[in-house]
Amino acid sequence: xxxxxxxxxxxxxxxxxxxxxxxxxVGFVFAGKKRKITYDQAKELKKDLLSSIQVVxxxxxxxxxxxxxxxxNDVIDLVxxxxxxxxxxxxxxxxxxxxxxxxxxxxxxDDSFNVDYDVDYYLFDxxxxxxxxxxDWSMLKEVNKPVFLAGGINLSNIDEALKMNVYGLDVSSGVxxxxxxxxxxxxxxxxxxxxxx
Numbered sequence: 001x002x003x004x005x006x007x008x009x010x011x012x013x014x015x016x017x018x019x020x021x022x023x024x025x026v027g028f029v030f031a032g033k034k035r036k037i038t039y040d041q042a043k044e045l046k047k048d049l050l051s052s053i054q055v056v057x058x059x060x061x062x063x064x065x066x067x068x069x070x071x072x073n074d075v076i077d078l079v080x081x082x083x084x085x086x087x088x089x090x091x092x093x094x095x096x097x098x099x100x101x102x103x104x105x106x107x108x109x110d111d112s113f114n115v116d117y118d119v120d121y122y123l124f125d126x127x128x129x130x131x132x133x134x135x136d137w138s139m140l141k142e143v144n145k146p147v148f149l150a151g152g153i154n155l156s157n158i159d160e161a162l163k164m165n166v167y168g169l170d171v172s173s174g175v176x177x178x179x180x181x182x183x184x185x186x187x188x189x190x191x192x193x194x195x196x197x
Contacts, residue, residue: 060083103119
């Protein structure tokens with residue numbers, strides 16, 4: 001069964017929704033504008049979140065000390081790097097924290113899969129993330145790490161996404177209505193991912 005990650009939680013209602021339907025992971029975004037939250041907001045959201053749901057912190061070229069602070073204070077359980085972080089950055093980060101690391105990779109062509117980062121997971125996405133668009137999933141190639149598939153996954157293509165040979169699916173705008181997380185969409189995405197009829 002594929003893992004499911006609901007990314008971009010911002011409100012206490014979002015936590016209520018995921019506590020009800022229990023995806024494997026949720027994402028707190030510390031970059032961009034649309035879904036960005038602060039350290040204090042993240043701490044409050046985590047407080048009310050079921051401990052069985054793991055929190056992924058999403059960063060873009062973030063200062064390592066901030067990532068470390070979130071990990072050390074148990075606000076996040078995994079780190080997702082969505083910028084131009086190098087293996088040198090990752091090496092320094094791993095000296096400070098001991099949690100799994102996901103590296104996001106922009107899929108543009110076949111060469112995009114020739115990646116070699118010292119991380120635990122890859123996340124394959126369209127563009128720089130947060131676009132709500134998918135890349136051509138027929139391009140997917142086997143790599144030597146578990147992969148999260150991201151970018152434009154929603155109720156109209158979740159069944160196709162579930163057929164892909166990946167570890168997990170990362171959904172954000174696909175479970176939103178008018179820019180806010182939608183309870184019914186989260187319910188249905190998680191149900192389909194778990195094949196609960």
